[in-house]
Amino acid sequence: MNTKRALEFTSTIYDAVLCPDLWNEVLDNFVELVGAASGRLQVIDQTYSEHKCAAVSALYRNTPDYEKKFQYYFDELSHEEASAYEYIQTRPEAKFVTEYECLGITPDRLATHRPTTWMRDNFGIYYRIGSRLNTNHAWQDYLLLQFHDGRGQVTPGEIEFANIFIPHFAKAVELGRTFSVLNARFKAVLSALDHYLIGTYLVTPDGTLLLQNTEADRILECKDGLVKDINGRIGLSGDNSVELLNLISKVSATANGESMDTEQIMTIPRCCSSLDSYVLSICPLRDPENTLDVNFRGAIVYAIDPSNISIISTEGIARLYGLTPAEDAICSLLVKGLTTEDMAETRSVRIETVRSQVKAILRKTHVKSRIQLVKLALSINLPIDQDPE
The missing domain is CATH 3.30.450.20 (PAS domain)
Known part of the structure; x- marks a missing residue:
């Protein structure tokens, strides 16, 4: 690994925080660094439609009518890979995995997988790897890499090297959320x-x-x-x-x-x-x-x-993380800093019941403390003044 080059590239990922138009350029440099043919960054926020990204590297951008071709893929073929995205999203770690692992098939069966052959015929790529970028259920962010047809399977070493940069893509996308919403609302x-x-x-x-x-x-x-x-x-x-x-x-x-x-x-x-x-x-x-x-x-x-509890909203956490109505009520009290005893009194339930519900909330939301729950709530519901004036 060229450490200096890797460090220099990593720093440029953070250029896209304030300037999301630079994501295409970041991807161009990334695919060159890791030896891929092309790359895609897909960002979807279920809470804020203003924050979205569908950046692609040069191979796609330089292909005539690539947007129409991608539209065909999404309309006609993407449903055949829905299980692969679900697999990526539910993995415990944000690391690259191969498409055949996501699909639950052997590499030799890729030749009969329609989306794979379509990618090969239209863009000259064959093997693909992908990773989610976070565990926040309100965000669906994916980083995908594609490799030229005929070059052989992606090696474990190549995947390990590409994994180094996932935390930085994830952090830059996360930081960019606030700025994207501010820009959309206040220009x-x-x-x-x-x-x-x-x-x-x-x-x-x-x-x-x-x-x-x-x-x-x-x-x-x-x-x-x-x-x-x-x-x-x-x-x-x-x-x-x-x-x-x-x-x-x-x-x-x-x-x-x-x-x-x-x-x-x-x-x-x-x-x-x-x-x-x-x-x-x-x-x-x-x-x-x-x-x-x-x-x-x-x-x-x-x-x-x-x-400063006035800026903290737990709206959406119950839906995104499967909290029961009772757990949802406790969640809103927990982020406000109420003690177990105070929550029990407010809810007119036993202290043991509250303790059990708090444990369930922390388990379902994958956090370990009230402070982490506050951070999660603030990431889902950005505390932004709604008045443009």
Whole structure:
């Protein structure tokens, strides 16, 4: 593996967060790096129709009438591969698998599989691998790679190498959701961040604040854990900023082609109140259009305030994760921070019943704590001001 080339490519994935039109170019570079013939990125959000993507690499784009051909595939052939997508979506890990594994057939039977032969006849590709990008039931995101006919089966080594980049595609798509919805609703991205009700900071590798939204300003003004220091950097109350700045530097290294970190999570205790700790999510970010700064390659820091329950909605979780009506009711109380005893009293049920329902909620949603449940709720129902004015 060419480590330098892999690191440099990884950094460019984050160009598409603010500029989704660059996904085609990212795919072009990806298929070349992993030795594939073509690639597709499919993004579907069941909550926000504004966020969608159907990026394809150059082999498809350079084929005459490729959009009509794909429409034929979706209309006439895709139903024969529905089970393959279901298989990918239900796998416990986001890793590439071969199409014949997804379909439950042997490689030699691909020659009689209509979608495979159609791909070969129209695009010269034969073997395919695919992966989901996340476990969020509201999102159906797939990354697919196709290989030239006649080159032989995809090797385990090739799959292992391609797997390295899945977390970065997943994180870039996830980060892009908020910006896609903001752009669709307010015809702006960075200048519309005040409509996003989670504290958001865009920082340089040394932690210098370049941009923050209204909620981020509110958090800083509270001086209850997070502050802006005299050098204009994000920091912690007291003299404990070293760990935070180290994490920002570590994540920013990915944006600069020097690391493979996708995200760092940090809990920030309150220093002046008994409210729940802030939860920071620190991720790589690049600004290819130089809106922030020339060649900005730093980090985006989200500060989640679990005590700000007005922005947390559990709508849709019951439907997406199969919660019972009783579990749905407990879920809405749980994200608000109620104790087991308070939930039992509110619901007029026994404490043991509430404990059993909480366990069921955590199991079904694949989270381990109330904070993780809050993050899930915020990812499904983005806290965006609905008033465009």
